[in-house]
Amino acid sequence: MTTVEFRTPEALADAERWTAHNYHPLPVVVAEAEGAWVTDVDGVRYLDFLAGYSALNFGHRHPGLIAAAHAQLDRVTLTSRAFVHDQFGAFCRGLAELCGKDMVLPMNTGAEAVETAIKVARKWGYRVKGVADERAEIIVAADNFHGRTTTIVSFSTDPDARADFGPYTPGFVVVPYGDLAAVRDAITPNTVAVLMEPIQGEAGVLVPPAGFLAGVRELCTEHNVLMIADEIQSGLGRTGKTFAIDHEGVVPDMYVLGKALGGGIVPVSAVAADRAVLGVLRPGEHGSTFGGNPLACAVGTEVVRLLETGEFQERSARLGARLHAGLEALIGQGVIAVRGRGLWAGVDIDPALMTGREACERLAQRGVLAKDTHGSTIRLAPPLVVTEEDLDHALAQLAAVLRG
C-alpha cells in the first residue's frame, strides 16, 4: 500500500510559525496558476474568485504581460529615478492618455499612490489655492479603505486598522459615504480635496447612491477642491468600464491607481492628473527608489495596451451581468443582498446560516476561492478572463454551500 504525502499541512505550519499574523488566510497553499485558476501544492485546482483583490484583472500569467516581463528581464530591470530609462516615457504617456490627464507619477504600492495624492493635494492647496500653512483639510468617507500607512490609517474608521497605531495624522474630515449633504457641510475654505473610492471595496463592495459622485464633482468644482478617485481596486476594467467613476460620467482631478496596473506581476501604482495639479512637485519633494522602474514600466505599458482594446471592460460588463443575475437568483436562498458592478460583487449571506468566513471556507473546499469581509459579506472578483462556464460553476458551488 502506498501512502500519499500531502504538502499543504507543512506549508501552512511553516507560514504560521515564521510570519507575523497580520492576515488570516484560508488553508490553501498555491503553487501554480494560469488564467482564472490556481493549483495548490497537492495538485488541487481552484477557481480564483478574488484575483488578488483585483490585482489580477487580466488573470494569472496573462501571456502578453508575461512576455513583456520576460523581454524586460533580459534587458534592464532597475535604474532608480536617478536616471531615465527607455520604458519610462512610453509608460507614463500611455497611462496619462488612458486617464485623459496631462501626466502621471508612478509609485509601487497602492498606499504609496494614496500618500502621493494626499501630498500633492496638500501642496496644491498651499501653493495654488492659497490655504494657510498647516491648515489643509481632506474630506474622506466613513468605512474607507485606502491602505495601511500611519497617515492613511489615521482616517480609517475601522478599529482593527486604526487602534494602537496612533498618534494619528491630522487634517482629515470623515463624512458618511454616499451622503452628498454631509460632503457639502464639511467643505471649508481650507478643504483641498475630497478623497473617495467610487465603489467601496473593503467595506463590502458598496455602490454609492446614483448621482453622488456627480454631486461631489460639482461641489469640488464650485469650491475649488480637488476630487481624488481612489480607483486602485475599482479601476482598470473591474466594473465594466475603465474606471468605476465612468459609470457616472465623472472625471476626477486625480486618479489613484494600483493593483491591476502591475498585471499581477510587479507592484505598480500611479497618480494621474493635469499639470496644474501634479506640476506642483519639484525635484527632491517626493519619490521612491523603485517607482517607475523599467520592469514595472514594461509590464504597465502592456497593461495599458490591453485596456486600450476595450476587451476587458466589455468582458467585465457582459460576464458581470451573468454573475449578478446568478447571484440575484440566490436571494432568499441564503443570500440577503447583492451589490456591485461588472465582475465585482459583495454578497451578504444570511448570518443565521453562517459567517462570511465559513462561507469562504466551504467554497474553498468546493474549489472556489473568495474572501469574506465584515461578518457575513463575501467578495467576489474573478479575473476578467474568467469564462461563462467558470462563472456558472462558481455560482453552483455557492448555491451548494448555502444549501448546507
Ligand SMILES: Cc1ncc(COP(=O)(O)O)c(C=O)c1O
Ligand atoms: C481602494 C484601495 N486603496 C488602496 C489600497 C492599498 O493598496 P496596497 O495594498 O497596494 O497598498 C487598496 C488595497 O486593497 C484598496 O482597495
